[in-house]
Amino acid sequence: MSSESNVLDSDVEHVISSALQSASDVVYVLDPTPEIVVSLVEVAAEAASPPTIRVLADKQLLKDVMDDFLVASNAADLVVSGTLELRVTAEPVENTLLVTDSSVVAVVSAGDQVAGLQTDDEAFVEGANDAYSEQFQEAEEFRLRTPALSAVRTSLEEDLGEAVRSDFDAVLGVLETVRSDGPGLDEVTISLLVAAKNDVLLYDVSKWGxxxxxxxxxxFSRTKTELEDLGLIETEKVPIDVGRPRLRLRLGDDRLHDADPDELVTAARDVLE
Known part of the structure; x- marks a missing residue:
């Protein structure tokens, strides 16, 4: 055990970042906690040249973590680029392990501190890589249902305009989580609020979504009705040449048209929560 290369910190992200920096090729992540999965995505998304990260985790844990649009959409970008691979394991280990080509790190939590306990014994590291490589190849792939954030941003600008994409980015930037399984703002609600701020047709934003x-x-239609009932947005009928009129979305309070992202999020949360 190489004590001089152990990492002790109050921030799991720092421990993860330190472990990934030692990997030149592939790192296997075994039985991570939700916090570690989130940190892996954040660290890899910000890294200039991250290693290939192969995660073996409990299926329900991955489902719960990836219900956060911010985490899942960034993870989807990493999957598309080949940086991240997610697979399901039914064989938990005693502690979360990060296995690189040069070390094995056990991530251990104790109160408000996290330690990365590392060994670089060549025989042990080689054996761990062989074992977990085989286990990974045999494991079921975990498929993300959330689109990649880069694809969302590109299509948003192409379909609905630069201003809508800019407002969407700005709102995401002030949120720590975007989940559909609880109170608050999810990705559909955010899309509709931003569309309403820019007077976009419901048809256009729902087709894009x-x-x-x-x-x-x-x-989108169901969420629009809920937001309309709460007074957050309102609609205006727009005649078309053929068929039923379409609905233009507007914010329920005209003062929010010029609101900054913090003010828009606060106003929405006050009503939704």
Whole structure:
């Protein structure tokens, strides 16, 4: 055990970052906690040249973590680029392990501190890589349902305009989490609020959302009705040449049109929570 290369910190992200820096090729991550999965995504998304990260985790844990749009959409970008691979394991280990080509790190939590206990014994490291490489190849792939954030941003600008994409980015920037399984703002709500701030048609934003893979048109319509009932947005009928009029989205309070992202998020949270 190489004590001089152990890492002790109150921030799991620092421990993860230190472990990934020692990996030149592939790192296997075994049985991570939700916090470690989030940190892996954040660290890898910000790294200039991260190693390939192969995660073996409990299926329900991955589902719960990836219900956060911010985490899942960034993870999807990493999957598309080949940086991140997610697979399911039914064989938990005693502590979370990070196995690189040069070390094995056990991540251990104690109160408000996290330690990365590391060994670089060549025989042990080689054996761990062989064992977990084989286990990874045999494991079931975990498929993300959330679109990559880069695809969301690109299509948003192409389909609905630069101002909508800019507002969408700004709102995401002030949020720590975007989940659909609790109170607050999820990705559909954010999309509709930003669309309303820019007077976009419901048809256009819901078609964009369905095409890019955020949610179905029906989900957008249902959420629109909920936000309208709460007074957060309102609609205006816009006649078209053929068929039923379409609905233009507007914010329920005109003062929010010029609101900054913090003010828009605060106003929405006050009503939704």
């Amino acid at each position: 369905e095409d890019v893979g955020i949610a179905s048109k029906a989900t």
